[in-house]
Amino acid sequence: MATQNTRTLARLMMAPSVVVLLIWMAVPLAMTLYYSFQNYNLLTPMNVSFAGFFNYQYFYTDPAFFQSIWNTLLLVLGVLAITVIGGTAIALLIDQPIFGQGIVRILVISPFFVMPPVAALIWKNMIMHPGYGVFADIAKFFGLQPIDWFAQYPLFSVIIIVAWQWLPFATLILLTALQSLDSEQKEAAEMDGANFFNRFIYLTIPHLSRAVTVVILIQTIFLLGIYAEILVTTNGGPGYASTNLTFLIYRTARLGYDVGGGAAGGIIAVVLANIVAIFLMRAVGKNLDK
Amino acid sequence: MARSVSTGQKIGWSIAAWVVALLIFFPILYAVITSLKTEQEAIAGFSLIPSGTFENYVTVQTQRDYFKPFMNSVILSVGSTILALIIAIPSAWAMAFAPTKRTKDILMWMLSTKMMPSVAVLLPIFIIFRTFGLLDSRVGLTIMLTLINLPIVIWMLYTYFREIPGEILEAARMDGASLWKEIVYVLTPMAVPGIASTLLLNIILAWNEAFWTIQLTTTNAAPLTAFIASFSSPQGLFWAKLSAASTMAIAPILILGWFSQKQLVRGLTFGAVK
Numbered sequence: 001m002a003t004q005n006t007r008t009l010a011r012l013m014m015a016p017s018v019v020v021l022l023i024w025m026a027v028p029l030a031m032t033l034y035y036s037f038q039n040y041n042l043l044t045p046m047n048v049s050f051a052g053f054f055n056y057q058y059f060y061t062d063p064a065f066f067q068s069i070w071n072t073l074l075l076v077l078g079v080l081a082i083t084v085i086g087g088t089a090i091a092l093l094i095d096q097p098i099f100g101q102g103i104v105r106i107l108v109i110s111p112f113f114v115m116p117p118v119a120a121l122i123w124k125n126m127i128m129h130p131g132y133g134v135f136a137d138i139a140k141f142f143g144l145q146p147i148d149w150f151a152q153y154p155l156f157s158v159i160i161i162v163a164w165q166w167l168p169f170a171t172l173i174l175l176t177a178l179q180s181l182d183s184e185q186k187e188a189a190e191m192d193g194a195n196f197f198n199r200f201i202y203l204t205i206p207h208l209s210r211a212v213t214v215v216i217l218i219q220t221i222f223l224l225g226i227y228a229e230i231l232v233t234t235n236g237g238p239g240y241a242s243t244n245l246t247f248l249i250y251r252t253a254r255l256g257y258d259v260g261g262g263a264a265g266g267i268i269a270v271v272l273a274n275i276v277a278i279f280l281m282r283a284v285g286k287n288l289d290k
Numbered sequence: 291m292a293r294s295v296s297t298g299q300k301i302g303w304s305i306a307a308w309v310v311a312l313l314i315f316f317p318i319l320y321a322v323i324t325s326l327k328t329e330q331e332a333i334a335g336f337s338l339i340p341s342g343t344f345e346n347y348v349t350v351q352t353q354r355d356y357f358k359p360f361m362n363s364v365i366l367s368v369g370s371t372i373l374a375l376i377i378a379i380p381s382a383w384a385m386a387f388a389p390t391k392r393t394k395d396i397l398m399w400m401l402s403t404k405m406m407p408s409v410a411v412l413l414p415i416f417i418i419f420r421t422f423g424l425l426d427s428r429v430g431l432t433i434m435l436t437l438i439n440l441p442i443v444i445w446m447l448y449t450y451f452r453e454i455p456g457e458i459l460e461a462a463r464m465d466g467a468s469l470w471k472e473i474v475y476v477l478t479p480m481a482v483p484g485i486a487s488t489l490l491l492n493i494i495l496a497w498n499e500a501f502w503t504i505q506l507t508t509t510n511a512a513p514l515t516a517f518i519a520s521f522s523s524p525q526g527l528f529w530a531k532l533s534a535a536s537t538m539a540i541a542p543i544l545i546l547g548w549f550s551q552k553q554l555v556r557g558l559t560f561g562a563v564k
Contacts, residue, residue, distance in 0.1 A: 009469060010388035013380035017444060018396065020377060024437045025403045028411035028418070035413060090310055096303040106548050107311040110318055113547035115498040117519040118536045122321045124522075125529055132529065134320065137336035167314065169558070176555045214559050225407050228500035228515070232522035246409045253413050254505070266410035277405035281398055 029270070035263035042257035055264035059252070064240045065265075068248040071155055072272075075162065075244055076223045080216055082163040087170030087215070088208065094171070095178050105175075112168040116228035123161045124150065124233045154234045154242035161229050166222075170215045177211035178204070210283075217280035224273055245269055318540070325533035332529035346534035356535060359517035363539075365428055366503070366513050367496035370435035371443075371489055377436070378443040379485065383473070386451035387459065397448065404441040408501045419506060428511045431503060435496045443492055446557045450484025487553040490546060494554075497543045514539040 039051040059065055094104055111119065127134050128149040136146035149157040181204065189199050227246050230236055236243035236251060243251065249269060253262025312319075324332050325347070326340035350356045385393045415434070416425075424430030454477060462476045500515040507516050518539055521532050547554070 006388050006469060007390070010384035010390075013384040014396070016377050017381035017400070017440065020437070021400055021403050021440060024440075025406065028414035029406070031414035031417075032411055090314075093303070093307050093310060096307070097300050098304040098307045099300070100304070100308070104307050104311040105551070107315040109547070109551060109554075110315055110544060112554075113494060113498070113544045114318065114540050115515050115518070115543070116500040117504075117515050117522075118321075118540055119317075121518060121521055121532060122317050122536060125532060126320055126324060127317055132333040132335075134336055140335075164314070164317070172551065173555055173559060176552075218558060221405055225409065225501065227409070228504060228519060231504070232519050235522075246407065249409045250412065250505075253409075254416075259413050259417075262413050266407070266412070269407040269410045273405050273407045273410075277402060280405070281401060285394070285398060 032263045032266045032270075035259050036267055038260050038263075040259040042259060051260055055260040056267075059261050059264040060268075064243065064248060067240045068243050068245045071240075071242065072224065072244040072246075074155060075159055075226060076220055078156075078159040079163045079166060079223055080219060082159070083166045083170040083219065084212060084215060086163075086167055087174050088212075090167070090171045091174040091178050092204075094175055109168040109172050111164050112166070112172075114165065116165070117232050119165050120161050120229040120232045123157075123164070128157060128160075150234050151238065154238060158226075158229055158233060158242050161233070162223065162226055165229075166219055169219065173211050173215050174208060177208055181207050213283055217276060217283060220276045221273065221280065224269070224276070245272070318544075321533045322537050323533075324530055325537045327530050327533075329528070329530045332533070346530045347538070350531055350535045350538070354517075354535070356517075356538065359512050359514050360538070362428065362511055363497055363513035363515075366431055366435060366511075367493045369428075369432045370439065370496050371492040373432065373436045374440050374443045374492060375447075375485065375489060378440060378447055378488075382444050382447035382451055383477075383481075386448055386454075387456075387477075397445065400441045400444055404438070408438070412505060415502075416505065425506060426508045426510045426512070431506055431511050431513075434502045434506065435499055438499070438502065439492050439495055442495070442557060443488055446488045446491065446553075447484060449556065450487070451481060453484075454480050487550065488557070490550045491553045491557040494543055494547055494550065 036055050037051055037053075039047070039049045039054070041047070090108060094101065094108065098104065114122075125133070130136055130146045130148040130151075133146075135149070139146040147153070185203065186199065189203055194202070225246050226244060227250065230242055230244065230247050234242040236247045240248070245265070246269065249262050249265040252258050252265055256262075320338075323338055323340050326342050326344070327337075328341060328343055328345070331337065331341060385397065419425045419430050422430075424433075458476060458480070459472060462472050467476065497513075498515070500519070503513050503515045504519055507513070512520075518535060521528065521535065
């Protein structure tokens with residue numbers, strides 16, 4: 001029953017957001033694409049020339065590129081594994097009848113609100129520091145040699161920090177999904193003699209699968225862009241041991257002043273993110289049709 | 291809940307849940323405790339009992355001018371959120387109450403802009419900002435934070451607006467209310483809770499944004515994310531001071547966060563999990 005008038009007004013109301021997002025999406029991306037075919041170094045801004053596919057060849061044959069892709073993969077999969085498994089376990093635990101459930105919830109979700117540089121620096125200095133950290137104190141208590149986490153296991157250390165930050169997100173989403181599970185259904189299963197294990201396999205897991213999908217997809221989008229945690233802890237090192245794709249592009253672009261190389265790297269980051277995005281959009285889109 | 295649970299079982303589950311919760315919360319708690327220690331105590335080995343000094347908080351202010359990045363964080367997160375709401379409210383409104391065949395496509399396209407990796411457009415943005423003198427300016431960063439959170443804001447508002455029953459609108463229309471009157475007198479009061487939730491979540495997201503805030507600022511416009519990141523290279527004994535700065539940086543948003551658990555789920559899953 002929308003009149004012509006209403007429709008025009010609706011279009012006008014949407015115009016600012018559409019225009020703003022269109023510019024935001026198209027202009028910088030077009031520039032990245034353009035730069036990726038140019039020899040352009042910020043240190044010598046006068047010497048800009050057409051480079052053909054040189055930047056791509058240069059960036060994609062760099063051994064650091066393969067390492068960064070591998071590190072990105074390990075980082076994303078490692079964090080996903082910890083947060084999804086840990087999140088499910090913690091959500092199931094909190095969903096039990098317990099004393100002080102509200103406070104437990106608050107404690108568990110808190111890390112999510114800690115800004116990345118703070119989270120990383122607390123872990124780096126107060127927890128994992130080889131001399132003064134809590135882990136070192138524990139090791140010394142048992143008479144063991146403290147581990148220099150960021151020197152010996154740089155990528156693993158970053159994974160631990162990022163997993164700590166995202167565990168609350170997975171827990172909260174899964175808990176929300178868990179609590180929407182019909183308690184009548186649970187009781188019916190119980191009456192039919194299904195034990196805890198069977199109820200979990202045949203009732204809870206199928207019910208949670210949708211939430212798990214959403215958790216995986218959304219986290220992947222954010223995890224592909226992990227930056228600050230690496231910057232303040234290992235700075236990508238030692239060597240390229242904890243450099244992910246985001247950090248490699250940042251290194252090339254901002255520290256190497258190489259606009260063309262950074263742009264060529266940026267294009268593959270876009271392609272990677274798009275692959276994940278397609279799946280996420282499908283999952284979210286299904287919900288819209290309801 | 292008809293399930294009967296014995297007290298023993300409940301105590302067992304409770305102990306397990308509290309142990310896990312305290313372990314997860316521990317790094318935050320330990321930072322707060324360390325902030326109340328002297329620098330000597332902070333490196334003297336594990337201890338949960340600080341001497342209770344507030345000197346670190348004073349030092350962080352007097353030596354590093356903590357108030358400036360703090361105010362920048364407030365201005366940037368609140369400013370970008372209000373700007374995003376001004377752009378998003380009419381848009382989400384139109385899509386929720388006057389949907390067309392293309393509404394879903396537009397929503398999905400808006401969501402897709404959120405998927406673009408920031409680092410891929412780092413240099414274009416950097417060069418644009420440099421050209422227009424926006425580097426290290428609060429104006430530039432406010433625009434940036436508005437842009438990156440706009441899709442989430444529109445989506446969240448849309449899912450809230452869609453829940454406002456359409457019959458109320460029709461009733462108002464029957465009574466001869468114009469669209470403008472509908473908006474001001476009928477819908478706005480019903481939409482306020484949704485707008486408030488969106489505001490809250492977006493302030494949290496903007497406060498904690500740590501890519502663009504670090505890339506595009508140096509000193510003038512640097513918010514707390516960039517300020518704290520500057521602590522990454524240790525200068526002498528700094529554990530307790532770092533803890534004090536960290537505690538102040540996360541406390542306000544932690545408390546806001548506790549109040550917005552539900553909205554968090556909704557906002558960050560784009561309505562896919564409620």
